[in-house]
Amino acid sequence: MKPPAQAIEALLEGTHADPFSLLGIHPGPGGSFARAILPGAAEAQAHTLAGEPLASLTRIDPRGLFEGPVPGGRQPLRYLCRNGPHQWWVTDPYSFGPVLGPTDDFLMGEGTHYRLFDKMGAHVIEHEGARGVHFAVWAPNARVVSVVGDFNDWDGRRHPMRLRRDNGIWEIFIPDIAEGRPYKFHVVGPDGVLQPLKADPFAFFSELRPATASIVAQPGKDSWDDEAHRDYWARTDIRREAISIYEVHPGSWRRPPGREFHTWDELADQLIPYVVEMGFTHIEFLPVSEHPYDPSWGYQTTGLYAPTARFGGPEGFARFVEGAHQAGIGVLIDWVPAHFPTDAHGLARFDGTSLYxxxxPRQGFHPDWNTAIYNFGRREVESFLVNNALFWAEVYHVDGLRVDAVASMLYRDYSRREGEWIPNEQGGRENWEAVRFLQAMNKAVYGQHPGVLTVAEESTAWPGVCLPAHEGGLGFGFKWNMGFMHDTLKYMARDPVHRRYHHDEITFGLMYAFSENFVLPLSHDEVVHGKGSLLNKMSGDDWQKFATLRAYYGLMWGYPGKKLLFMGQEFAQRAEWSEARELDWHLLAHAPHEGMRRWVRDLNHAYRRHGALHARDCEGDGFAWAVVDDAAASVFAWVRHAPGEPPVAVVCNFTPQVHSHYRLPLPIDGTWTEILNSDAPDYGGSGQGNLGMIEVKDGAALVVLPPLATMMFVYAGKEERTESEG
Structure with missing residues (x-):
């Protein structure tokens, strides 16, 4: 039966909502017939995929519409097209059946599909005897969705897709194309208005900005050699392991001569050995997913599934992770489900409606960043984000996700004035949809990938951030301790003469230090937007700034909690960080900066070597004050404990005065050996100290406290006494 002229016109214009109902092979009164759009062809002959000729078709429209009877039932077809002396082959996408099946529909419908990244986006596959690319995109409110690319001259009329009405997913298999092809989606909204061409939400690779097309690519690696690393972390209690994180912006750590960015492989050759030598256990990258605007540092991402093209292809990032694992280094990435930019090619009004x-705007617009906010209560959006968290762990073997701006997700009134937000059903400010999403994400990650950790950047007192989701918590493994960072930096900025009046800025943190599993963060946020570098936050002249910063790092590495330090601060970068240039590595030619680098290196190695300094980071029985109330001298001392490990004493003097006979109470008599002294000449200090050891008798030792310094001592045991000494 011949379709109405109106349907044929819609088909040729690319506006027909169901092109598969007209194109391909269909049964008819006299047997099967085929219909195909073959632009530029004057003649067309149908063949099987194996090349067996079936029938010649008749051109019924000069724009390239052919049809005619063919023997046999439904099967994939190839057409030999001719126009004058030219001939070419076209394999017909509309002669193939769907790739997605009922199981996919069911799991997607109930939001429990944990392998969406295997189904959505663009995948090179074998299908019904042909090799090509399967495209799938969610756009339930669109009238028509077509895939466009260099393979069809970016013409939205050429490849309109099949709608799976049960879940709003459009799909098409296009044979004879492979990896490396740029593409986008041509989306006609429910009002008939064509949207700006949209990048694929599930794209595994993208063009380098300012270009914005998605690129057909294989994510990750075909085979990995990092089983030992992953097995170790899957078996261990991460809370009781040494975790010291080096936070890195990969575009500005170092820059190659004459080029904008290193490749992932070049970065691996330099960064991984440096991190190993420095004693860090993990690298944490600012977001590596695709983003259009460099000064956003990746926090405004348009391609959650695509490692940014700035540093090369997806396999390069996978090789970096594998290389880090082989060197014993974990890789964390910053992950941003809190908001997304409104760039025309991105997720905003994806199908002509507010889909993601x-x-x-009282719920969907973020006033701080002028960005959109995910609708966490929508099942498909939650599934998109949960699958993305699983994707990085599964496909790229990352060791964890640091989740950005969690507080902005938890509160409906975050950064909003009265009348600018909508209360929840109970009339409160909590965003329960976001809570359920975060719980679902953490349950999925910890359930599917033991050993992968999640870390919340959460700046409020929301209870139970690290409590398991099944107990009512958010389910994170760790939380950034923003209170520690704010209070201690405020203290270090004070003139030493005034510190006695603000003693509690150091001691107060121990009131809540074990209420969550904390990471102590000195992150990129503290060295941007006019805040200056950590060195320049310290009080005093230049010598005192270096001494105070060394003492501060000593306090932090001796304090309960995992450690995080932003790149450049390990050698006391003087300038505020900028993403537009590399770190000031030339400073290492100057002794104070090289001394700081050595100090951080030695802190890391001591933290990892001495179990008492890390094995009870998250438990109160691993900490005991030795000196808590000596505000007059601005001295703090405590002891770190762990079962089966010798205790370690940490002593800080935050005045420029040397205390030459300070009475230090310690819990065990005997010899305590000096591990570290930030005043040592090798680090740039004045050389004051205790000749490598102290003796504790009757519960105390008389010690020398160097100026603006932190020292650590490990218990070495009691000396054996002879009878004559007894």
Whole structure:
């Protein structure tokens, strides 16, 4: 039966909502017939995929519409097209059946599909005897969705897709194309208005900005050699392991001569050995997913599934992770489900409606960043984000996700004035949809990938951030301790003469230090936007700034909690960080900066070597004050404990005065050996100290406290006494 002229016109214009109902092979009164759009062809002959000729078709429209009877039932077809002396082959996408099946529909419908990244986006596959690319995209409110690319001259009329009505997913298998092809989605909204061409939400690779097309690519690696690393972390209690994180912006750590960025392989050759030598256990990258705007540092991502093209292809990032694992280094990435940019090619109004975001700006617009906010209460959006968390762990073997701006997700009134937000059903400010999403994400990650950790950047007193989701918590493994960072930096900025009046800025943190599993963060946020570098936050002249910063790092590495330090601060970069240039590595030619680098290196190695300094980071029985109330001298001392490990004493003097006979109470009599002294000449200090050891008798030792310094001592045991000494 011949379709109405109106349907044929819609088909040729690319506006027909169901092109598969007209194109391909269909049964008819006299047997099967085929219909195909073959632009530029004057003649067309149908063949099987194996090349067996079946029938010649008749051109019924000069724009390239052919049809005619063919023997046999439904099967994939190839057409030999001719126009004058030219001939070419076209394999017909509309002669193939769907790739997605009922199981996919069911799991997607109930939001429990944990392998969406295997189904959505663009995948090179074998299908019904042909090799090509399967495209799938969620756009339930669109009238028509087509895939466009260099393979069809970016013409939205050429490859309109099949709608799976049960879940709003459009799909098409296009044979004879492979990896490396740029593409986008041509989306006609429910009002008939064509949207700006959209990048694929599930794209595994993208063009380098300012270009914005998605690129057909294979994510990750075909085979990995990092089983020992992954097995170790899957078996261990991460809370009781040494974790010291080096936070890195990969575009500005170092820059190659004459080029904008290193490749992942070049970065691996330099960064991984440096991190190993420095004693860090993990690298944490600022977001590596695709983003259009460099000064956003990756926090405004348009391609959650695509490692940014700035540093090369997806396999390069996978090789970096594998290389880090082989060197014993974990890789964490910053992950941003809190908001997304409104760039025309991105997720905003993806199918002509507020699909990923809330329509009401009181819920769907972020005033701090002028970005959109995910609709966490929508099942498909939650599934998109949960699958993305699983994707990085599964496909790229990352060791963890640091989740950005969690507080902005938890509160409906975050950064909003009265009348600018919508209360929840109970009339409160909590965003229970975001809570359920975070719980679902953490349950999925910890359930599917033991050994992978999640870390919340959460700056409020929301209870139970690290409590398991099944007990009502958010389910994170760790939380950034923002209170520690704010209080201690404020203290270090004070003139030493005034510190006695603000003693509690150091001691107060121990009131809540074990309420969550904390990471102590000195992150990129502390060295941007006019805040200056950590060195320049310290009080005093230049010598005192270096001494105070060394003492501060000593306090932090001796304090309960995992450690995080942003790149450049390990050698006391003087200038505020900028993403537009590399770190000031030339400073290492100057003794104070090289001394700081050595100090951080030695702190890391001591932290890892001495179990008492890390094995009870998250438990109160691993900490005991030795000196808590000596505000007049600005001295703090405590002891770190762990079962089966010798205790370690940490002593800080935050005045420029040397205390030459300071009475230090310690819990065990005997010899305590000096591990570290930030005043040592090798680090740039004045050389004051205790000749490598102290003796504790009757519960105390008389010690020398160097100026603006932190020292650590490990218990070495009691000396054996002879009878004559007894």
């Amino acid at each position: 975001e809330h329509a009401d």
